[in-house]
Amino acid sequence: MLEIKDLHVSIDETEILKGINLSVKAGEVHAIMGPNGSGKSTLANIIVGRPGYTVTRGEVIFEGQNIMQMFPEDRAKEGIFLAMQYPVELAGVRTWQFLKASVDALRKHRGEDQFSVRQFDRLLDEKRQIMQIGEDLIRRSVNEGYSGGEKKRNEILQLLLLNPKLALLDETDSGLDIDALRIVAEGVNTFKNSDNAVLLVTHYQRILNYITPDYVHVLLDGRIARSGGKELAEELEDKGYEWIIKDVAAAAS
Amino acid sequence: MTQALAKNERYQAQFKGIVDGSSPEWLDGLRRQGMKDFSSLGFPTARRGNENWKYTNINAIANAEFDIAPASDVTLEGLKQSAPWDDDWTTLVFVNGRYSADLSNPSTDASVTVGSISELTRSNGNILESHLTSIAPTANDGFAALNTAFVQDGAFVHVAEGVDLETPLHLLFVSTANETPFITHPRVLVVAGKESNATIIESYVGVGEGKYFSNVVSEIILEAGAQVDHYRLLDESDEAYHVGVARVSQGDDSSFSSAAFYNNVRLGRHDLLVTIGDGCETKLAGLYITTGRQHVDNFINLDHTKPNSTSRLFYKGILADRSRAVFGGTVYVRDGAIKTDSLQSDKNLLLSPDAEIDSKPALFIWADDVKCGHGATAGNIDRDTLFYMRSRGIELEEASRLLIYGFAAEIVETVKLKSLSDHLERIFLDSLPRYSFEF
Numbered sequence: 001m002l003e004i005k006d007l008h009v010s011i012d013e014t015e016i017l018k019g020i021n022l023s024v025k026a027g028e029v030h031a032i033m034g035p036n037g038s039g040k041s042t043l044a045n046i047i048v049g050r051p052g053y054t055v056t057r058g059e060v061i062f063e064g065q066n067i068m069q070m071f072p073e074d075r076a077k078e079g080i081f082l083a084m085q086y087p088v089e090l091a092g093v094r095t096w097q098f099l100k101a102s103v104d105a106l107r108k109h110r111g112e113d114q115f116s117v118r119q120f121d122r123l124l125d126e127k128r129q130i131m132q133i134g135e136d137l138i139r140r141s142v143n144e145g146y147s148g149g150e151k152k153r154n155e156i157l158q159l160l161l162l163n164p165k166l167a168l169l170d171e172t173d174s175g176l177d178i179d180a181l182r183i184v185a186e187g188v189n190t191f192k193n194s195d196n197a198v199l200l201v202t203h204y205q206r207i208l209n210y211i212t213p214d215y216v217h218v219l220l221d222g223r224i225a226r227s228g229g230k231e232l233a234e235e236l237e238d239k240g241y242e243w244i245i246k247d248v249a250a251a252a253s
Numbered sequence: 254m255t256q257a258l259a260k261n262e263r264y265q266a267q268f269k270g271i272v273d274g275s276s277p278e279w280l281d282g283l284r285r286q287g288m289k290d291f292s293s294l295g296f297p298t299a300r301r302g303n304e305n306w307k308y309t310n311i312n313a314i315a316n317a318e319f320d321i322a323p324a325s326d327v328t329l330e331g332l333k334q335s336a337p338w339d340d341d342w343t344t345l346v347f348v349n350g351r352y353s354a355d356l357s358n359p360s361t362d363a364s365v366t367v368g369s370i371s372e373l374t375r376s377n378g379n380i381l382e383s384h385l386t387s388i389a390p391t392a393n394d395g396f397a398a399l400n401t402a403f404v405q406d407g408a409f410v411h412v413a414e415g416v417d418l419e420t421p422l423h424l425l426f427v428s429t430a431n432e433t434p435f436i437t438h439p440r441v442l443v444v445a446g447k448e449s450n451a452t453i454i455e456s457y458v459g460v461g462e463g464k465y466f467s468n469v470v471s472e473i474i475l476e477a478g479a480q481v482d483h484y485r486l487l488d489e490s491d492e493a494y495h496v497g498v499a500r501v502s503q504g505d506d507s508s509f510s511s512a513a514f515y516n517n518v519r520l521g522r523h524d525l526l527v528t529i530g531d532g533c534e535t536k537l538a539g540l541y542i543t544t545g546r547q548h549v550d551n552f553i554n555l556d557h558t559k560p561n562s563t564s565r566l567f568y569k570g571i572l573a574d575r576s577r578a579v580f581g582g583t584v585y586v587r588d589g590a591i592k593t594d595s596l597q598s599d600k601n602l603l604l605s606p607d608a609e610i611d612s613k614p615a616l617f618i619w620a621d622d623v624k625c626g627h628g629a630t631a632g633n634i635d636r637d638t639l640f641y642m643r644s645r646g647i648e649l650e651e652a653s654r655l656l657i658y659g660f661a662a663e664i665v666e667t668v669k670l671k672s673l674s675d676h677l678e679r680i681f682l683d684s685l686p687r688y689s690f691e692f
């Protein structure tokens with residue numbers, strides 16, 4: 001589904017990603033871990049086409065197609081979704097309106113009719129229930145005055161509504177209380193099936209207790225320093241990143 | 254200078270027909286004084302050193318040759334298309350400055366006097382005489398002076414003490430533009446008696462195409478404890494000029510809440526001064542949307558003369574094409590006006606690289622123990638904001654439309670009257686200008 005080959009990315013002349021190789025197949029869950037500033041969000045952002053980055057080398061292939069020249073809206077239509085680490089506030093734009101505009105945009109792309117208000121509300125009610133998001137929240141401006149946890153649940157609500165092929169989750173578990181974490185994990189598990197894939201950026205092993213990763217990758221200074229199964233996450237939880245950093249240094253000298 | 258003089262002569266000639274002996278002497282006195290003051294003041298065309306007119310050039314008004322507005326007709330159906338309307342409101346309609354009994358829907362409520370100034374001089378002479386020009390004097394304002402010289406029909410509203418008026422009052426001034434430029438002098442006087450309660454809508458609406466000038470003066474007097482909800486809509490023709498001098502006087506413990514909307518006008522100026530007493534509440538919201546080469550100038554002054562009052566000024570602008578807006582909002586907190594709590598903000602969304610905003614909020618404080626703040630912003634649509642929407646599949650065009658809509662809706666949603674907000678949605682939200690920056 002997703003092939004990243006020797007990807008180098010800079011921001012203002014500073015190289016942030018220094019040669020990433022990653023292959024994600026349908027049905028898989030990949031977890032990406034790594035210290036602050038190692039480039040995890042950069043990787044997620046570059047896949048969805050956030051402006052502000054320069055790709056200096058390499059490519060990102062999604063379903064056989066190099067997507068690096070595509071607009072973000074077109075990537076979304078192809079089925080790529082990012083639950084953002086810092087969801088943006090949209091002053092004056094009601095969440096309901098925003099969600100319907102998104103769903104309609106994707107339906108239009110697939111050649112389907114726009115939803116009527118009633119059809120959309122039926123779909124929305126069902127997904128809201130899973131995410132335990134009240135009606136009052138979707139009547140407010142998008143993310144404005146939402147608590148940290150509400151913002152994250154709202155991201156997963158969008159995941160459920162848009163039902164992409166590839167879901168990137170950037171620290172969706174950060175700042176959640178135990179109940180909210182369970183709700184978010186449940187949302188992701190509802191979404192998950194053998195035809196789609198999840199790339200999950202996290203600092204904590206605990207979300208991986210709910211969403212079992214097939215692979216865990218450690219990003220260090222813009223490179224994948226180690227990949228393994230879910231036991232790698234447990235090891236990191238125990239020992240931190242120090243030992244990998246040392247291993248990498250040893251290998252380099 | 255000679256040009257300006259020639260203009261004055263034009264208005265003097267027009268004035269000859271005004272004082273014809275049919276009005277009470279006090280009214281003719283006001284008119285004569287207005288003409289005299291206008292003759293010496295003229296229009297404020299000199300902008301050098303004149304802070305109040307720094308960003309607005311009114312030569313187009315001063316140099317134009319406006320005729321006295323011709324009598325004209327509009328159909329009720331046509332009116333309902335172009336103006337806010339509700340059959341349940343009390344509505345006074347003025348067409349080209351003349352009161353239209355046919356189109357109006359006057360009040361049957363005995364506790365309120367609503368009608369045309371020229372008619373009511375007979376039955377309500379005393380109260381008119383004691384209030385007309387009382388807060389909008391002619392001595393220092395050329396526009397107010399000229400308006401007063403030509404006072405004829407105009408809206409007079411008197412809400413008696415203690416009356417809670419449930420029916421909104423709509424004062425609707427319609428201009429029917431044609432090929433001959435003309436001037437009208439709409440006049441509004443509202444006296445809200447002690448502890449009374451009223452909702453008032455002032456609309457200035459143009460139909461047809463052509464130049465005209467609405468030279469408006471509104472005086473709104475709130476006696477102690479009165480509460481007035483006020484709306485003001487400017488939706489003139491594309492080529493129209495509009496200068497509105499509005500004066501509001503708030504007696505102690507009164508509450509004045511206003512929302513002003515600017516849609517169409519070639520050159521518009523709203524000069525609003527609110528004088529605030531003790532323990533008052535003042536809320537002013539505004540939305541201006543400018544396109545083409547429109548120019549809208551909001552000159553707003555809030556004068557806290559006594560302690561314990563709260564004022565909120567919240568304006569927003571959306572500027573497209575080559576349009577320009579000016580926002581001058583000044584809050585004065587006079588010596589002794591302790592415990593004043595005032596906030597003002599003016600936020601602008603620039604949709605084009607050629608649009609321009611001059612926003613100058615200011616504060617002058619002579620009192621201690623006050624809480625005051627102000628701010629102005631001007632910006633384009635933020636890239637991260639757009640990206641968030643695009644990442645959900647929403648096209649740029651639609652994303653910017655939703656954001657512009659949201660920006661405007663915040664003010665439109667403060668409107669408590671359904672028929673009015675429906676109309677505003679139609680004229681504003683259904684035809685918002687587009688974002689014309691490169692993304």
Ligand SMILES: Nc1ncnc2c1ncn2[C@@H]1O[C@H](COP(=O)(O)OP(=O)(O)OP(=O)(O)O)[C@@H](O)[C@H]1O
Pocket residue numbers: 011012016034035036037038039040041042043052085
């Ligand atoms: N817009 C930007 N301008 C300049 N530097 C940036 C920008 N965005 C990211 N960076 C830098 O790129 C590096 C990688 O940032 P990134 O957000 O990808 O890290 P991360 O792994 O997601 O960290 P965290 O765990 O804290 O979220 C950091 O050093 C960061 O400061």
Ligand SMILES: [Mg+2]
Pocket residue numbers: 040041042085170171
């Ligand atoms: Mg990050």
